[in-house]
Amino acid sequence: MFYQLVSPYIERSSEQNFKRNQIIYHEGDKPKSLYFINSGLVGLFHISAEGKETFLRVFGKEDIFGHRSYLAEEPYHASSVALTPVTLTVISSEECNRICHSNPELLMSITSMVARDLGDAELRLAGLLDKTAHRRISESLVYLKLKHPDYTWTRKEIGEYSGSTPETVTRVMRILERKNIIKKHGRDFEILNNDKLLSLKEEDLY
Amino acid sequence: MFYQLVSPYIERSSEQNFKRNQIIYHEGDKPKSLYFINSGLVGLFHISAEGKETFLRVFGKEDIFGHRSYLAEEPYHASSVALTPVTLTVISSEECNRICHSNPELLMSITSMVARDLGDAELRLAGLLDKTAHRRISESLVYLKLKHPDYTWTRKEIGEYSGSTPETVTRVMRILERKNIIKKHGRDFEILNNDKLLSLKEEDLY
């Protein structure tokens, strides 16, 4: 959703392609570029020392990513991975500096986005402590599927996004299907009753 | 750490005082002001529907707070509470708009801080999933105590910061004291061995 705002000001950029599962940048690397998605889906993942993955953010068409580390002037705190074949427009940090300097209102809207993401992250953090895995999974199904209806999310991805496991995702989805709240199509699924998915009572979970 | 940067530009501001446990603003309120701490300690808490509290951020002398919602143009996603008696300098959003407009480099440094906070929040989120409560509590002891050595953190606060409970905090602290890693002084505690606290092996936890 940002590319349209920025693109008029870009003087130099390059295009890059990635295949599914290719890593675009690694946690710990120093940021040298900013990325815009022309097509495809990108996931931001943190991987712990013991190998446990957490799915932090999804980026889709016209989204920007890599900006957090650039703005914070820190190494990447997580790795970005192509979830589908991806085409990116890449611009250098220098180019971005130039653009931001000459367009304060653009910087302001990026700031605003980062501030919203911070709120989202903190609410998710709180949700891990005060919501059941069932509820988090239900909410993740809505979030992921509404945001990217055409992508077939794996149980592993849903698990890592919701702070759970593929097995628990399967179990919750089976219950939801039995209640006619979702419907499976092979590995994919469809949401039949959005509202019910977001307002589950305890008794709906069995 | 921000007040010094901003203060030369402030034309209108007011001072406000709060007692311990007073709420400065409520989750859901519309932000109308920005706050700078002259003295005292402020905590940002999220409270779930069922009453579970999560301790999101701490603010101390010369810190700014309330800026996230202002920048995101959203209602507050959490409540701020005075942890000690607090004196604040309060400026209106309009005043802040004026200052940010005429000082792009100031806006840039606030953006940078929010971007760092987003990284921190996401790493904490990942930590809830891949670290044991023991390790999170140990890390929280270091973070909270080093940041504000003179404040006596309650077990409840440490629990809510680390994503745990007062009981578990007590149990972990007892083990750490037995290992001469911390030392209790009444309800307060002192860190004797910082490095050991951050590099605990599994066998150190019993």
Place this chain on the structure above:
DNA sequence: CGTTAGTTTGAGGCAGATCAACTTTGGTGG
């Protein structure tokens, strides 16, 4: 000192992770 908020300790329970075996899906190439 008396009171209250905060802390400690123990016992018990459970949500959800883990492990393992089996089934299904959907892409691939013969």
Place this chain on the structure above:
DNA sequence: CCACCAAAGTTGATCTGCCTCAAACTAACG
């Protein structure tokens, strides 16, 4: 177009870290 197979999903059994609850204890402050 079908047969194959690796990857993904399902299912059941088991296990456990930490929460919850409850009761006794103690620090700190007026």
